[in-house]
Amino acid sequence: MEIDVIQNKIFEIRGIKVMFDFDLASLYNIETRVLKQAVKRNSNRFPEDFMFRLTEPEINQMVPQSVIPSKSNRGGALPFAFTEQGIAILSSVLNSEKAIELTISIIRAFVTFRQFSLTYSELKERFTAIESQFPDIYKAINYLVDKEDVS
Numbered sequence: 489m490e491i492d493v494i495q496n497k498i499f500e501i502r503g504i505k506v507m508f509d510f511d512l513a514s515l516y517n518i519e520t521r522v523l524k525q526a527v528k529r530n531s532n533r534f535p536e537d538f539m540f541r542l543t544e545p546e547i548n549q550m551v552p553q554s555v556i557p558s559k560s561n562r563g564g565a566l567p568f569a570f571t572e573q574g575i576a577i578l579s580s581v582l583n584s585e586k587a588i589e590l591t592i593s594i595i596r597a598f599v600t601f602r603q604f605s606l607t608y609s610e611l612k613e614r615f616t617a618i619e620s621q622f623p624d625i626y627k628a629i630n631y632l633v634d635k636e637d638v639s
Contacts (some may be wrong), residue, residue, distance in 0.1 A: 490583070491596055491597045491600060493592065494515070494556045494576060494593055494594050494597040495597045495600065495601065496600060497515070497516065498597060498598065499550075501542070501545070501546060501569055502540075502608035504571055505571070505598060505601060506569040506570055506571055507570050507575060507594070508542075508567045508569055508570075509523055509524060509527075509567050509568040509569075509570070510567060511574070512570060514590040515588060515590055515594075516586065516587055518582075519585070523578075523582070524565075524568065526578075526581045526582055527539065527568065527578070527581065528542060529581075530577075530581045531578045533580075534577060536573055537571065537573070538571055538573045539568055539569065539571065539574040540568070540569055541567070541568055541569075542566055542567050542568075542569055543566075544566075544577040547566070566569065572594075572595060575591055575594050575595070576591060576595060576600075579590065579591035587626070591607045592614065594606070
């Protein structure tokens with residue numbers, strides 16, 4: 489599975505990266521209700537930091553952005569959100585070769601996100617250091633960038 493396809497299904501909720509049950513079910517090529525049943529049968533494997541249900545306010549915020557389907561399209565059930573660790577456990581619950589292979593791809597997508605996040609943080613830190621050490625150069629760069637945007 490292409491990592492970019494998976495990355496487009498990773499969202500941030502409550503400050504953490506998650507994937508929704510309906511997206512995972514689609515990737516695993518199973519019905520969402522089958523995925524949810526497997527999770528419910530093994531609920532002791534999914535503590536709150538591995539998987540949680542979205543709240544109504546979270547749903548109301550995400551439906552207009554087309555991140556999650558409306559209540560009528562999901563039967564009114566509150567979606568599950570799985571963290572990276574929850575997805576790793578999910579592969580053992582679903583217990584198929586496809587689930588294991590797909591989970592490896594999903595974990596790689598999460599790792600790629602984390603690597604980008606660190607790189608972005610490092611760049612931001614370096615720009616902040618440059619700004620404080622060389623304020624005149626930083627102003628000149630900003631002037632040139634702003635001038636380029638106007639052209």
